[in-house]
Amino acid sequence: MKRNDSIKIAGIAGYLLFLILSFACGFNPGKEIGHNFLSFSIDMLKLLPCAFILIGLFEVWVKRETVERHFGEESGIRGYIWALLLGGTTVGGLYVSFPVAYSLYGKGAKLGIILTYIGASGICRVPMAIFETSFMGIKFTIIRLMVSIPLVILTSIALGDYLVKRNYKPVKGK
Amino acid sequence: MYYLYIATGFALLLSFIVNREKTFKAIKIAVRRFVTILPAFLGMLILVSIVLFLIPDKIILNYLGKNNIFIGVLFASLFGSITLMPGFIAFPLCGILLKKGALYIVLSAFSTTLMMVGVLTYPIEKEYFGVRLTILRNIMSLFIAFVVALMTGIFFREIF
Numbered sequence: 001m002k003r004n005d006s007i008k009i010a011g012i013a014g015y016l017l018f019l020i021l022s023f024a025c026g027f028n029p030g031k032e033i034g035h036n037f038l039s040f041s042i043d044m045l046k047l048l049p050c051a052f053i054l055i056g057l058f059e060v061w062v063k064r065e066t067v068e069r070h071f072g073e074e075s076g077i078r079g080y081i082w083a084l085l086l087g088g089t090t091v092g093g094l095y096v097s098f099p100v101a102y103s104l105y106g107k108g109a110k111l112g113i114i115l116t117y118i119g120a121s122g123i124c125r126v127p128m129a130i131f132e133t134s135f136m137g138i139k140f141t142i143i144r145l146m147v148s149i150p151l152v153i154l155t156s157i158a159l160g161d162y163l164v165k166r167n168y169k170p171v172k173g174k
Numbered sequence: 175m176y177y178l179y180i181a182t183g184f185a186l187l188l189s190f191i192v193n194r195e196k197t198f199k200a201i202k203i204a205v206r207r208f209v210t211i212l213p214a215f216l217g218m219l220i221l222v223s224i225v226l227f228l229i230p231d232k233i234i235l236n237y238l239g240k241n242n243i244f245i246g247v248l249f250a251s252l253f254g255s256i257t258l259m260p261g262f263i264a265f266p267l268c269g270i271l272l273k274k275g276a277l278y279i280v281l282s283a284f285s286t287t288l289m290m291v292g293v294l295t296y297p298i299e300k301e302y303f304g305v306r307l308t309i310l311r312n313i314m315s316l317f318i319a320f321v322v323a324l325m326t327g328i329f330f331r332e333i334f
Contacts, residue, residue, distance in 0.1 A: 093261075
């Protein structure tokens with residue numbers, strides 16, 4: 001683990017040095033990479049604080065039993081519907097849904113439902129789908145959703161069951 | 175975007191009125207988790223900045239606009255998997271491609287892999303859910319994207 005960390009730190013330091021030198025010498029590819037880095041960082045910093053505050057509030061206020069009832073082993077088909085709805089209203093996409101999914105999992109949600117939620121936060125975010133129809137047409141969006149949603153649920157159930165059988169444990173302490 | 179700030183602010187205020195201590199605890203949890211995952215986010219941002227430089231929009235337009243279905247779908251899923259862009263950039267790009275004569279099947283492969291397969295989000299996903307789940311989920315998502323693309327192609331009568 002220690003060795004891994006030092007490689008990471010060296011990588012980040014090297015990257016920063018590269019950017020600084022690029023800007024100092026006017027090296028265009030480096031400058032472009034720097035601009036990409038900044039614009040994406042800003043996009044994320046707009047979203048992440050809100051996401052993590054909501055996660056914090058969720059951890060403090062929502063009881064384990066509530067999550068187990070709606071997203072747990074006994075929730076049945078309703079759990080998957082909740083996962084779709086929650087995924088459909090998540091802002092930002094995968095990188096926001098991972099910490100949310102992790103919180104839900106920590107409070108007793110079923111793995112297959114968690115995977116469904118992650119998938120749904122990718123494919124069926126409502127604002128994005130509406131935006132999509134204006135460029136691609138409603139037929140395109142409907143086909144995409146009608147095909148992908150059932151597949152996401154089925155593969156999530158299969159993958160969840162497979163991993164649970166193999167004693168899956170997520171990374172602890174995040 | 176703004177409704178997220180309003181919702182968060184409202185939730186925080188409500189929580190504060192009902193129970194101060196719990197609210198502070200929530201903020202503490204939020205800060206701790208944010209800081210713990212920050213290195214992984216930094217890793218992702220570094221990857222994104224480099225990949226977007228190597229594969230700019232121009233190249234995507236170039237490869238996806240070609241009319242060979244097989245090559246189009248292949249490159250579309252490759253680009254979709256290894257890049258990361260928000261919907262408000264991706265769909266206008268798809269719209270341009272469509273006007274230039276790109277096939278729906280290709281754009282379907284591109285947008286679905288873009289939304290579901292995350293090579294660049296690997297550092298984050300792995301931190302939360304481990305390497306095995308991350309790899310399996312991404313492979314499954316790639317498979318789903320191929321099926322979605324295939325069905326799109328069939329419904330738009332581009333294949334068969």
